[in-house]
Amino acid sequence: MSVDSRRPRVGIIGTGAIGGFYGLMLARAGYDVHFLLRSEFDTVAREGLQVKSAVHGELSLKPVQAYRSAAEMPPCDWLLVGTKSTGNAALGPIIRQAAAPDASVLLLQNGLAVEDQLRNVLPDSLHILGGLCFVCVNRVAPGVVAHEAFGAVSIGYHSGPANDEARRMAIVEACAALFKTAGIDAPVMANLQQARWQKLVWNVPYNGLSALLQTSTGRLMADPDSQALIRALMEEVVQGAEACGHTLPPGFAQHLFAVTESMPDYRPSMYHDLAEKRPLELEAIYARPLAAALAAGFDMPRVRALYQALAFIDRGNRPASEE
């Protein structure tokens, strides 16, 4: 594997399943990767990071350039943000401390308008890119990520100092090159909003139903009633996207359905968030798409019902101290 001569410095903000997986892959490809951690700092500083991958085998990184605080990190050219979208409003100071003056911040999150939240708390000098991860990963223990399938990251430019299209594409291409060097497919997205809607066609049914019904994709795909519900939810999201001006490729929902049928059994992140009593990413994955579609004149009744049920569960799922 080759390494850029300049050896870009990459910061990982939030070393969970997503941050841990991509950070380790980039570090193994020779990039200078620095990891910000909280509760898992001690374990990772002592034992390193591991990815148990069904695709790549058992991978490990040791020692890890691990930090407890963004203030201790060197200025990074690229920041990959793998935290939950529920915490985006608080990311401003963290990212400012870890970013080089003209850094690019790649937000590896699901849902709509997550970049807008970040834009509000970051200086204009930083580029914000959106990244959509098509990957099945789970954090199985401190510093240990299980990688079950796929891996691609689709990347698009959101906002920042690059005002002309050529400059924006150059930054997106440079970001994609980082991943490609590490053996990760990284398509460039011409239309970030449309791509976010396309990802929602998967996230809306599978994330929500896995949490609501306490189950995995395999069981959801094996039951005729949950199958029918998934198809109906997907269809609503496709219609919501169209109402918002995004014409998805023909047969797109059916394609995602078929991909999921052939996928290994998987518990999406919202299942784990519920089980571990973390806030669910309901704003980004449900509330904002619902509001956007409704503003365009289209309600998504089943999506809204699912959102309301999840909001009820989420409210009752917080540790007592947060209530």
Place this chain on the structure above:
Amino acid sequence: MSVDSRRPRVGIIGTGAIGGFYGLMLARAGYDVHFLLRSEFDTVAREGLQVKSAVHGELSLKPVQAYRSAAEMPPCDWLLVGTKSTGNAALGPIIRQAAAPDASVLLLQNGLAVEDQLRNVLPDSLHILGGLCFVCVNRVAPGVVAHEAFGAVSIGYHSGPANDEARRMAIVEACAALFKTAGIDAPVMANLQQARWQKLVWNVPYNGLSALLQTSTGRLMADPDSQALIRALMEEVVQGAEACGHTLPPGFAQHLFAVTESMPDYRPSMYHDLAEKRPLELEAIYARPLAAALAAGFDMPRVRALYQALAFIDRGNRPASEE
């Protein structure tokens, strides 16, 4: 309390919360009541029945005329059926054994078309009446029922040898008189199908959501998202009823919503069915109303989504031997 001179004989088929409550009330009013039991026979034969009522205080009946088998019961003039609708297809032989030749069978169940199922397995000589219970009761231990609120039974004629309206009304009035003598309000329903749809406006949201979200009416009514979901589900059922030709009273859903707000905290039967791994009454409360409305040209998207989620849960909730 007065007793009819002829002293009608009443059989209770299924002595759970509903059968236990009404059977005990009728027996205490002086009727000759005989109770069919299964798993709770020994306890009830030995210790009697108890109703711990927030309305009437602590009531008990001892000894109880209890039976393990319908074949041992004397011929009853009235049969009150309080079993789960999921078992209706198997009720034919049981009811035939316990019924006097011209008996009336009052089916105390929720949902649509439950009487049709029973009609298919009973001789033409028996009258079938439908009863809608507006009561908060729960079986809290073998032979012990908690009665938390309300109590009325609305009664309508379904089918049988009474071919003219006067005769049908006479039977319904006689049935209502049984309950009224026992201090239970028993309105007569002119239109059983419409009344069943009206009851569904309550059952569809509260039964299903209490099971799906593992919660009680009080918590559902305290959360803005579940409140909104309840209102949306109610509205769909009202529209489904209208599609099927039943115009509900203006403001009916809002009325039920307000009644539930003022009710003591309650866990509907489907919550308990799920918790105790009994089959959920999805056919009667969801599948048949959905099919009836769809046949009339109206889909109920949120009701269908709720049904599909519950069907998924129900399938995974059976004891291993049933799978």
